[in-house]
Amino acid sequence: MxxxxxxxxxxxxxxxxxxxxxxxxxxxxxxxxxxxxxxxxxxxxxxxxxxxxxxxxxxxxxxxxxxxxxxxxxxxxxxxxxxxxxxxxxxxxxxxxxxxxxxxxxxxxxxxxxxxxxxxxxxxxxxxxxxxxxxxxxxxxxxxxxxxxxxxxxxxxxxxxxxxxxxxxxxxxxxxxxxxxxxxxxxxxxxxxxxxxxxxxxxxxxxxxxxxxxxxxxxxxxxxxxxxxxxxxxANMFTDVPHLKSQVKKRHWLVHLLTARVPFDQKNSYTYLYRITLARSSDYLGMYIRLLVIGLIAIYYIPQQWIAVLIGILFLYLAGLQLMTIWQHHRIVLWIDLYPLSHDARKQAVIRMLQQLLFLQTILFTLTVVVSKDITGSLMMLIGGLLFSLLFVYGYIKGKLK
Structure with a gap:
């Protein structure tokens, strides 16, 4: 019954x-x-x-x-x-x-x-x-x-x-x-x-x-x-969710913007692949934009220089931590293994893209501090953000991409 x-x-x-x-x-x-x-x-x-x-x-x-x-x-x-x-x-x-x-x-x-x-x-x-x-x-x-x-x-x-x-x-x-x-x-x-x-x-x-x-x-x-x-x-921003069905959107203008300057060459295959993945998958682009906007608002309204710099580095850390999951995005796509390219080439493409995204985020954070007429704070944000991005990408993320 x-x-x-x-x-x-x-x-x-x-x-x-x-x-x-x-x-x-x-x-x-x-x-x-x-x-x-x-x-x-x-x-x-x-x-x-x-x-x-x-x-x-x-x-x-x-x-x-x-x-x-x-x-x-x-x-x-x-x-x-x-x-x-x-x-x-x-x-x-x-x-x-x-x-x-x-x-x-x-x-x-x-x-x-x-x-x-x-x-x-x-x-x-x-x-x-x-x-x-x-x-x-x-x-x-x-x-x-x-x-x-x-x-x-x-x-x-x-x-x-x-x-x-x-x-x-x-x-x-x-x-x-x-x-x-x-x-x-x-x-x-x-x-x-x-x-x-x-x-x-x-x-x-x-x-x-x-x-x-x-x-x-x-x-x-x-x-x-x-x-x-x-x-x-x-949850997929923190760990692998196998049964999550990804939603893909075309976003022609954004794909063109991100890939227009990528040379048409075999060695750039992974660069092209991960850039269109970033553009068409809402999981990564939406998360990156949300963290960027929240970070900009927080930095703009925080008067103390050192706290604003710490907030900026914190959002750089969160963005890098979540974006690194893009490495696993094509894990079940078998045809990628047919690329006549080395595993290191794929890793370098992801690392380079993450570095560029964190650099862009650092520059936007710095410009936000410049708007508040704080030159010392903007230099602290720029130097601290770029240094942290390099250390985080090459010291932490590079070792996690397996």
Whole structure:
């Protein structure tokens, strides 16, 4: 006899085992030190900012925005697989307990976002209003709205029209933003009216759910597949994920930009190959650009020279550490072994490209310091970044490319 409770526990244990295995690689010593350094620096400058907080700072707007964003973002993890579309369809009437557990576990798994947002904005609230009175009441409201949003998301997952689901998300976000704004501002009447409108919206989602008797199994499976793919892409920056299906985009203009100056010669085959790999694979290019942009923003807003240089070197280290996984990108492509080129030629092509990318990142970091009219800091960034790039590429990465 089919047991939905036992089936859910089996799926959930498999999910925990799968994710924890990759989290061990993601939170290794190097990454943990980098995260700890960033958190320490962020906490220090956050405290400095709060000590000089202007009287007209839009605290209410910011807290209302992030509270409503966390409440609205409420995906349901069902742990379904593609084969379930065939084998579990006959047991749909017996799956109610399974999906109840999925919603409850999704709520628990997303509590870290609620706790993180509450912890981050508690000092800002205290600095703006003088104490924490009322803040924990807003936290309770956020927890309640989070549960409501999860139920609304589940109801809307029966609707196949993506624009209807998108409109529901946008409407919920706007109403919850207005609700938190009036609530924190101390306008109970307007907050009560907004709560009533939000309740009507939830009732409408429930009404649409009741009209659709059958589950959209393919939509549930696709949502779960995309969430796991996002996790695998993140994990792939730290370790090899064999079952990750890479997405390739043509990006003709970028490929032309990166390969136009590569001489048409046999010895440059690997150079050409890894440049188009960088351009067409979102795993490497997207990660490089994200780290570059975050590093530029951090360096621009940090006043101390030596801390800005350390932040720049930290982001160079993170970029180099993640980009070196491109070496394994073509590991299962057999025709590369037919190239009449030596193994050292392939290694040199990867090392040279990584060195160029880190040099480019160093130059952009240096220009950011120059914009702040800090000549000494820019020289420190340039010399320190170039020296670190050379030592890291030839002292660490070269030995890892096996």
């Amino acid at each position: 089919f047991n939905a409770q036992r089936f859910f526990m089996n799926r959930f244990r498999a999910y925990v085992k799968e994710t924890s295995r990759y989290l061990q690689y993601m939170l290794n010593g190097h990454t943990a030190i980098a995260i700890l350094f960033l958190l320490s620096a962020g906490a220090y400058y956050y405290q400095q900012f709060l000590s000089t907080l202007p009287a007209n700072f839009p605290t209410v707007w910011i807290i209302a925005f992030f509270f409503s964003l966390v409440a609205t973002y409420s995906p349901i993890q069902t742990f379904l697989k593609e084969a379930d579309l065939v084998f579990l369809l006959p047991a749909e009437q017996q799956m109610s307990r399974y999906f109840f557990n999925a919603i409850f576990v999704s709520y628990l798994l997303q509590l870290y976002l609620v706790i993180l947002v509450l912890a981050v904005f508690a000092p800002l609230y205290a600095a703006s209003f003088g104490d924490y009175r009322g803040y924990w009441l807003y936290a309770i409201v956020l927890l309640i709205l989070k549960a409501w949003n999860l139920m609304a998301t589940w109801w809307m997952l029966k609707i196949r029209d993506k624009y209807s689901r998108m409109f529901d998300n946008v409407a919920r976000f706007i109403l919850q933003f207005v609700l938190f704004f009036f609530f924190i501002e101390g306008s109970p009447v307007f907050a009560g009216i907004t709560t009533f409108l939000l309740f009507i919206l939830f009732l409408y989602a429930y009404y649409l759910n009741m009209r659709q008797k059958a589950l959209a199994w393919d939509l549930l499976i696709e949502k779960d597949r995309m969430r796991m793919r996002s996790f695998y892409r993140l």
